[in-house]
Amino acid sequence: MPKLSLTSLLWMLIVVATAAMALLLLTSSGDDSRMRSGGLDKAVERDLAFQARVAFLQKVYAPVEALLAEGNPQAALLKLDELGRDYPGDAHGYLLRGEILRGMGVLDQAIANYVRALKLDGDYLEQAGPLSRRTEIRQLVDLGLSELGPKARSNPDNRSLAVTVRELHYLQSRLAGGCE
Incomplete structure (x- = not known):
C-alpha cells in the first residue's frame, strides 16, 4: 500500500x-x-x-510540540526552521518560535516573532478557542515592559531596544482590541 x-x-x-x-x-x-x-x-x-x-x-507542528515536551528547545527550533521551508509565512510557526525563544530568555527575538504571528493571523488573540495565546502574550508584554522599558529610557540611542519596545506597544494595543 x-x-x-x-x-x-x-x-x-x-x-x-x-x-x-x-x-x-x-x-x-x-x-x-x-x-x-x-x-x-x-x-x-x-x-x-x-x-x-x-x-x-x-x-x-506535532513534532515541534513533542521536542518541547522532551525538553529540547534547540531541536524544536531546528524543526521549526525545517517546517518553515515547507510552510513559509505560517503564523503558527512564528508563534511557536516566539514561545521557545521566550522560554530560552531571548525576549527581543521572542517579541519579534509574536508580532509577526499576530500580523499574519489575529486568531491567537481570541478570548476562547483552540488557537488562543492571549494569556501568554499578555504575560510577555508585562515582562517585556517591566524589563526592557527602563533600559530603553536609560539608553535612548539604542535603536534595536527602541524597536523592541515599539513592538511591545503594538502587542499591547492588539491585546486592548486595537487593529492593524
Whole structure:
C-alpha cells in the first residue's frame, strides 16, 4: 500500500468534510427558511474551515510540540526552521518560535516573532478557542515592559531596544482590541 503524504491526507480530509457539509445542506428539509439562508451556509463553511485549519496545525507542528515536551528547545527550533521551508509565512510557526525563544530568555527575538504571528493571523488573540495565546502574550508584554522599558529610557540611542519596545506597544494595543 503506498504511503500518503501529510499534505495529501489533509486535502482528503478537507474534501470529505466539504462533501459531508454539501450532503447535509442538500438533504435538509425545506421547512425552515432559516436553514436555507446564505448566512447559515457561510457560518457552517467558516466553522468547518477553522476546524480543518486547527487539525492541520496540530498535525504539522506535532513534532515541534513533542521536542518541547522532551525538553529540547534547540531541536524544536531546528524543526521549526525545517517546517518553515515547507510552510513559509505560517503564523503558527512564528508563534511557536516566539514561545521557545521566550522560554530560552531571548525576549527581543521572542517579541519579534509574536508580532509577526499576530500580523499574519489575529486568531491567537481570541478570548476562547483552540488557537488562543492571549494569556501568554499578555504575560510577555508585562515582562517585556517591566524589563526592557527602563533600559530603553536609560539608553535612548539604542535603536534595536527602541524597536523592541515599539513592538511591545503594538502587542499591547492588539491585546486592548486595537487593529492593524
